Amino acid sequence: MLNLSYEFKLKPTPAQAVVFEDWLEQCRRVYNYGLAERKHWFQSRSCQVNACSIRSEFIISAEAKRPTYASQCKSLTAARASIPALGEVQVHVLQQTLRRLEKAFVSMWEQKHGFPRFKKAGAMRSFVFPQLGVNPVKNGTLKLPKIGLVRFRQSRPIPDGATIKQARIVNRASGWYVMLTLQWDVPVPSVMPHSEALGVDVGLTNFIATSNGLLVKRQKFFLDAERKLKLLQQGVSRKKLGSNNWKKAQKKVAKLHEYIANCRKDWHWKLSHQLCKDAGMIFVEDLNLVGLSRAMLGKHCLDASWGQFFTILEQACFKNGVYFQKVSAHKTSQICPSCGVETGKKGLSERTHSCSNCGYTTDRDVAAAQVVLIRGLAAVGHTVKMLSEGKLVGVPVKKECSHL
The missing domain is CATH 3.30.420 (Nucleotidyltransferase; domain 5)
Structure with missing residues (x-):
């Protein structure tokens, strides 16, 4: 099994570019809200039991469990029903944003990275579609959920037999790009030491x-x-x-x-x-x-x-x-x-x-x-x-x- 990543330049219409920018902003808000929820929980337990600092700490019930990816996904479902802007974004895209936040905390615990930071306006540069339909790439277009067909410059063909597992939309200074993750069921040979x-x-x-x-x-x-x-x-x-x-x-x-x-x-x-x-x-x-x-x-x-x-x-x-x-x-x-x-x-x-x-x-x-x-x-x-x-x-x- 071989995993590949192909990058192509997107050519969205002005209306599609506006949708991309709005989705990035909604992903940023979900990320910041999830981070604030986790940060408040940690701060409420960073002081001594008999000397809680009301000035600098948050008081959260002792029975409250640590926010996790699963619990925040449940809260996201309730928020999408009450906030129309969140309901317009594909649900899996927002869930991948919460998973990204979870990975940031795992990196902090296991790889000694710093505490995750809030993202200011414009700092969120990408969002992910973890699932795509059957044959999403046809004739130089990519079919994205809730957005439709988006034209892109296909600089190289997709290998025969490769399955497109996910798509990451990236915003750069030179325009919009898509990074397709492919899964190709072919044997991967291991290179042995040889020659000079x-x-x-x-x-x-x-x-x-x-x-x-x-x-x-x-x-x-x-x-x-x-x-x-x-x-x-x-x-x-x-x-x-x-x-x-x-x-x-x-x-x-x-x-x-x-x-x-x-x-x-x-x-x-x-x-x-x-x-x-x-x-x-x-x-x-x-x-x-x-x-x-x-x-x-x-x-x-x-x-x-x-x-x-x-x-x-x-x-x-x-x-x-x-x-x-x-x-x-x-x-x-x-x-x-x-x-x-x-x-x-x-x-x-x-x-x-x-x-x-x-x-x-x-x-x-x-x-x-x-x-x-x-x-x-x-x-x-x-x-x-x-x-x-x-x-x-x-x-x-x-x-x-x-x-x-």
Whole structure:
């Protein structure tokens, strides 16, 4: 069973665009009301039993149970009967909004995320149709419940035999988009380690350095557009808050941000496919991306977007039949790939690796990529062979077979 996500550009009529915007607003209100209900319940139980703070806490009956997805769905049914605006929205769309709120609390408990926040006007960007009818896509149109046929630009065909499970309508600065989730009942082959291996090290001076000596400079997408972004944001600050000119200026800022993200994503895809051309195995570092984004160079790390690159590289490897695996990033820049001796920390200005034990000298990032390659080959059961030109090659370990 294979799950796919296809994204298409919607071309709704002006009346349909108004309906989309109204549904987003109703979803935002349902989300905020459900969050307020849960927050009040938590606040009523955040103080001592014998010292309740009337000034800062809410008093809720001790018998009241914690609001859950099921209980809030029951309250939603009653609210739809009394509030006409909610009744116009498809019920499953509103239920998915409550499920989204439930996932936010689960992430807070299990993944240590922060407490969910209220969404201001315009902050809700998408809503989901969890169920669609039979064959909802026909002749470049998508049939949505309670909305009808919506035209879209079908840039690629839907695979034969794939079932459309749900549709997410997304509002962006460049227009409306739909993300179709497909379920395709085909066997998914698992890629096995084979052919030539490649270790990849990421950085800020060089975006990537590979174990065979390839160095790719980092593209500064956000920093290059920062001056223009500053001027556009100044234009927003000079407009009257909430006016039509203020909204137009905000849209220009949003379009620039979307352009920067699209350029970065396109470059990541092209680089990923280039790496997959001549490799059968690719190994990368398992970095603490959250910690790096909060460090002194966090702005540059976020501009490089290593997490997105690793995700795209993994997808490109799957498409091209290349084995992909992450390995430990511990001290990759402090170990000599030739002899394995720890050489100590290097300053940021020190760009050359020179081992005092064996005399092996190469670029600092290339040496780190070679260490990543060695760890990756060891993880898949290969030995490492160093050639005369300094190239590392993985040799499979021959296992003895015992005959009964």
